Amino acid sequence: MHSLIQSQLRLTLAVIAGAVVILGGIPLLFALVPATRTLSVLGLPLPWVILGIVVYPVVYVAARVYVRNAERIEAEFTEFVGRR
């Protein structure tokens, strides 16, 4: 039981750490490297491309990966308990 909670917590913390580094890093990048504020990608400014479009599919994929792993942990636990 303890190990189930520990594995789930590790997975959760990994997702949060990823979000902190990536999402938290974006304002920092804008602050430390002012050139990125006006950089242009495909005719659109970089901040608008990241915050207006790219961020959403990334969040969705992160959620999919999390759910797959969380269910795998639970399936292993269920099998372990069931076999006992």
Add this chain to the structure above:
Amino acid sequence: MSSAMSLTAIGLVVLATIGIGLFGLRISRTTSDFYVASRAVTPRWNASAISGEYLSAASFLGVAGLVLVNGADMLWFSVGYTVGYLMLLVLVAAPLRRSGAYTLPDFAETRFESAVVRRICSGLVVGIGTLYLLPQLHGAGLTVQTVTGAPPDVGAAVVAVIVVFNVAAGGMRSITFVQAFQYWLKLTALATPIFVILIAWRSGDHPAGVLQSLQGAASEWSEPLSRAGGRDHPLYATYSLLLALCFGTMGLPHVLVRFYTNPDGRAARRTTVVVLALLGLFYLFPPMYAVLGRTFAPDLVSAGADTVVLELPNRILPGTAGDLLGALVAAGAFAAFLSTSSGLTVAIAGVTDQDLFRSRLHRWTGGDYVAVNSFRIAAVLSMTVPYLAFLVTGSLSLADTVGLAFAVAASTFCPLLVLGIWWRRMSTTGAAAGLVVGGVAASAAALINVLGGPDGGWPKALVGQPAAWTMPLAFITVIVVSKLTPDKIPAGAARSMVRLHTPEAVDVDRGLPSR
């Protein structure tokens, strides 16, 4: 804008909402139906319903308005509204469903075995819900005013009456269908004008002016951290806003109630993933209105920015096409007020009913009352208080006010849920202390803002975006007080942890694997 056409569209949305509500009345019979739709809603329906309920006036009108005035930094609003569900997914979705509780106070009571913690939670649900209802009523007033020129009180009153009628009539079962329908209506209403405008340009005019507003070297507006619109300390404000939105979502009363309608923990997770897709799709559009508004409705920057979504179709495409699209957008906006307000009212009424009414009614009538009637009285009260607050508060930025509700949730329910689910040694005293400290700090900041806050500099930044200091304050309070009061750790904490984290398959049938 053709007011006749827009009024017809709004009327249709209202009729559809009431129609589905009446249908719900015929099939909802028991109190359990009222609260959680008998827990038999499939993930896809539920995800549409959650998104429909979540996308409020702040998302439909407010985000575009803020971006129009303040530029790139405001894009974080829609990012935060979405990432909030990722945090909800990884931190609380499945355990919360497995707790088996109906409402937030239920969760608090089963986990901490304390009526005091429960009562504090009930108070917070009412407080956060009221703070969140306020901008919905303002949005409704604004929309009716833009369409017809009628004073804002009229639109707000219309929404208030319809929501109370619908909630009291059908409870949550009908709400689920109404909400699911309203997500798709809102997405259609917001996306269609953009596509029509793009197609119109392909066949004639050139969108060069629009792209210039994004690229112009002189434009501070398109750059992040530029203080466009006069917001000081943009880096602090960005982080604080992000924190409030990411960790406040899980503590919103109407969001949580909705999660109990999932059949099990796994469905709760899968529902959340679909929600993330639906929200991401929706939030592609509000910034486009802001960019177009910068070129075609620059007068709105100084006054009435929150109406940019409503005004734009007609500004760009005069004539019948613009009228039709304007009517569609007005209908979508009304769907936004109705759905979010309904969800909030169900949540507030549920808590008021259970924790304030039921026991008193029982005492007064000697048990001779119908439970459903008590819920209906609570529904009326839940809307009356925010409506009175609406009458006394002046003009508010829709998305900013909603942001404050998120900040209060992030400073109260977030620590309660996150630590309550993952930390066995959290004590009852720690829970109560965290709720009180975080709640008082964040609510004070919210109240100062609603009543007209400080003029500028750090005081304005700290009070305008309080989450960066109130949320850590609440977490630290819970942890320190819990460490100091180890004898107040609930006796059943270990058992609670097992229930929160064990897959249902293990309890139901030990012989079968979970899939």
